[in-house]
Amino acid sequence: MDYILEVKNLYKGFPGVKAVDGVSFSIPYGICFGLLGPNGAGKTTTIEVIEGIQKPDEGIILYKGKNRDHRFKQEVGIQLQTTELQQYLTVKEILLSFRNLYAKRADLNDLIAMCYLDEILNRDNRKISGGQKQRLLLAIALANDPELLFLDEPTTGLDPQARRHVWDIVQTIKMKGKTIILTTHYMEEAQNLCDIVAIMDQGKIIAMDSPINLLNQYCRGVTITLPSVIDADMLNSIECNWYIVNNTIEIQTEKPHDCLRVLIDKNIDITGMVVRSQNLEDLFLKLTGTQLRA
Amino acid sequence: MIYRIWTIFIARTKEFYRDRSALGWNVIFPILIIVGFTVVFRSDSSPILKVGIVALAEKPAENVISNKQFNEFLKIKYINFIKFNSKEKAIGSLQKFKIDMVIDSNSKTYWINESSPNGYLAEQLLKGAQNKSSVFKKQSFYNKGIQYVEWLFPGILGMNAMFNSLYGVGYVLVMYRKNGILKRFSVAPVRPFEFLSAQILSRMFVVLATTVVVYVGTVLLYGFKCKGSLFTLFVLFALGSFCMISLGLLIASRSDSQEFADGVINIITWPMMFLSEVWFSLEGSRPWVQKVSQFLPLTHIVDGARMVMNEGATLLDMQFQIVYLVAVSLLFLFLGSLLFRW
Numbered sequence: 001m002d003y004i005l006e007v008k009n010l011y012k013g014f015p016g017v018k019a020v021d022g023v024s025f026s027i028p029y030g031i032c033f034g035l036l037g038p039n040g041a042g043k044t045t046t047i048e049v050i051e052g053i054q055k056p057d058e059g060i061i062l063y064k065g066k067n068r069d070h071r072f073k074q075e076v077g078i079q080l081q082t083t084e085l086q087q088y089l090t091v092k093e094i095l096l097s098f099r100n101l102y103a104k105r106a107d108l109n110d111l112i113a114m115c116y117l118d119e120i121l122n123r124d125n126r127k128i129s130g131g132q133k134q135r136l137l138l139a140i141a142l143a144n145d146p147e148l149l150f151l152d153e154p155t156t157g158l159d160p161q162a163r164r165h166v167w168d169i170v171q172t173i174k175m176k177g178k179t180i181i182l183t184t185h186y187m188e189e190a191q192n193l194c195d196i197v198a199i200m201d202q203g204k205i206i207a208m209d210s211p212i213n214l215l216n217q218y219c220r221g222v223t224i225t226l227p228s229v230i231d232a233d234m235l236n237s238i239e240c241n242w243y244i245v246n247n248t249i250e251i252q253t254e255k256p257h258d259c260l261r262v263l264i265d266k267n268i269d270i271t272g273m274v275v276r277s278q279n280l281e282d283l284f285l286k287l288t289g290t291q292l293r294a
Numbered sequence: 295m296i297y298r299i300w301t302i303f304i305a306r307t308k309e310f311y312r313d314r315s316a317l318g319w320n321v322i323f324p325i326l327i328i329v330g331f332t333v334v335f336r337s338d339s340s341p342i343l344k345v346g347i348v349a350l351a352e353k354p355a356e357n358v359i360s361n362k363q364f365n366e367f368l369k370i371k372y373i374n375f376i377k378f379n380s381k382e383k384a385i386g387s388l389q390k391f392k393i394d395m396v397i398d399s400n401s402k403t404y405w406i407n408e409s410s411p412n413g414y415l416a417e418q419l420l421k422g423a424q425n426k427s428s429v430f431k432k433q434s435f436y437n438k439g440i441q442y443v444e445w446l447f448p449g450i451l452g453m454n455a456m457f458n459s460l461y462g463v464g465y466v467l468v469m470y471r472k473n474g475i476l477k478r479f480s481v482a483p484v485r486p487f488e489f490l491s492a493q494i495l496s497r498m499f500v501v502l503a504t505t506v507v508v509y510v511g512t513v514l515l516y517g518f519k520c521k522g523s524l525f526t527l528f529v530l531f532a533l534g535s536f537c538m539i540s541l542g543l544l545i546a547s548r549s550d551s552q553e554f555a556d557g558v559i560n561i562i563t564w565p566m567m568f569l570s571e572v573w574f575s576l577e578g579s580r581p582w583v584q585k586v587s588q589f590l591p592l593t594h595i596v597d598g599a600r601m602v603m604n605e606g607a608t609l610l611d612m613q614f615q616i617v618y619l620v621a622v623s624l625l626f627l628f629l630g631s632l633l634f635r636w
Contacts, residue, residue, distance in 0.1 A: 073483040084473035088312035100301040
């Protein structure tokens with residue numbers, strides 16, 4: 001199988017921290033690959049090493065089967081997690097000035113339309129909203145019509161509607177056959193956009209597959225959430241995993257029948273109880289014992 | 295490559311131009327200083343007078359003339375007596391406002407600059423000490439001397455170029471690094487050389503443009519003329535700003551702390567301001583001070599500008615200044631590019 005990007009045994013440490021601790025993955029052409037994990041899991045360091053911003057301590061990174069060379073910078077598009085832009089320049093000027101740095105340039109009108117920049121084209125880039133800025137940064141990353149696109153937490157800090165906008169743009173890019181690497185700590189984002197998800201924690205990939213397979217493999221049960229803290233000892237008699245999360249109890253079980261029966265038998269107040277099917281967030285809780293958004 | 299440099303040049307220049315407060319400040323500040331200083335100096339002279347004594351003998355300046363009245367003059371406090379070995383040198387310094395009076399012990403003659411308030415004061419003190427017995431003959435300048443403002447102006451232009459360059463490049467690059475703008479450029483296909491060239495060109499353009507505006511503004515205000523060619527002056531300031539910008543790049547080569555950059559720029563600019571004869575001449579100051587002064591690029595910019603504007607020097611006359619500025623610029627650029635990280 002042909003891969004656009006292969007990462008083998010990548011290590012990167014900082015004094016006192018193993019930020020990336022032996023990460024390997026291969027990304028086929030045309031998919032959206034997600035690195036999902038909490039803050040500090042090593043997602044950003046991983047992609048910054050691939051992008052060339054940081055040097056790896058160890059490991060091999062192959063772009064189209066070869067070491068990265070001058071072509072790499074020309075052919076990839078990069079959206080960093082936080083970037084300030086030059087002051088006093090309008091959205092259009094910023095976009096043009098980045099676009100001019102590349103040999104291959106995306107059609108300007110397409111970029112503007114795809115990233116919904118029409119209304120803010122002539123506005124000072126410091127006077128646009130968070131969502132608008134994120135779309136501008138996305139347009140900058142797309143300015144060279146890249147074959148491989150890096151998106152580092154593209155929706156962090158955005159409101160739900162702005163997040164939807166970004167998701168729409170990413171879907172459009174996917175439809176054009178581009179390969180995308182995306183980091184996120186939002187489970188829905190990974191589930192919605194990614195063809196393959198690698199779940200990262202403490203510098204390691206702890207699970208990697210398509211979201212469907214991951215859920216089928218690890219999360220066939222349901223999650224029951226109880227609003228108040230109860231005597232936890234009672235739960236030990238049920239076949240389940242349980243966690244205390246933000247003053248609620250989350251019970252993951254493949255036998256909801258038995259679980260509910262025990263709760264009722266023990267006269268536990270089940271007002272406010274929520275029963276739902278499991279998602280990647282539950283998977284993360286199961287694999288690490290901690291919350292994704294901790 | 296040229297296109298990428300041009301693109302970043304345009305973006306940086308627009309960014310500066312639209313920052314109206316910085317733009318205004320760069321133009322108004324030097325004019326305010328000139329106006330302020332000439333007003334201050336008209337009414338209130340510097341407390342220390344400098345008097346050049348021309349003497350052939352290898353004796354200290356105080357002993358060259360044995361005359362009771364003159365000894366009274368030499369005892370007056372707050373006058374700095376500087377010994378010169380030749381009359382021409384002493385008078386040259388007088389013409390450049392470096393000293394306030396020249397006394398020749400051989401011909402018993404003194405010279406002052408008629409347009410200088412300090413010269414007048416020194417003359418009055420000498421007359422008072424002689425108790426009207428007039429040992430010394432007076433020779434004064436009318437035409438050859440220059441106005442104080444004409445002496446001050448090249449210094450202010452040089453100083454403005456220095457601040458404008460160091461802050462415009464040094465401080466801004468550090469801010470770029472801190473805000474992640476450099477990081478963003480680093481992942482685009484732009485080489486550091488291209489990015490930095492664009493920064494240098496943009497800032498040179500800004501410095502030279504503001505220098506022209508300040509020059510025209512001051513000339514309109516005071517109505518004096520540049521004795522040398524404006525082209526020569528332009529070349530000198532182009533080299534001078536290039537040198538200061540290179541120094542700015544060196545300062546900004548690594549740090550991402552604006553406070554640090556600010557501190558370093560202050561440490562560099564303040565001594566330069568006072569040891570490069572922007573405000574006052576170093577004639578008669580300690581030899582080590584004068585030596586240090588010779589190492590400072592601003593000294594050579596200001597020196598060169600005074601030579602062009604006040605004495606009509608040509609590029610050929612400024613060989614030394616030009617070679618020095620180019621050499622120092624290359625050194626700064628070399629070190630800066632060695633140390634640079636995005």
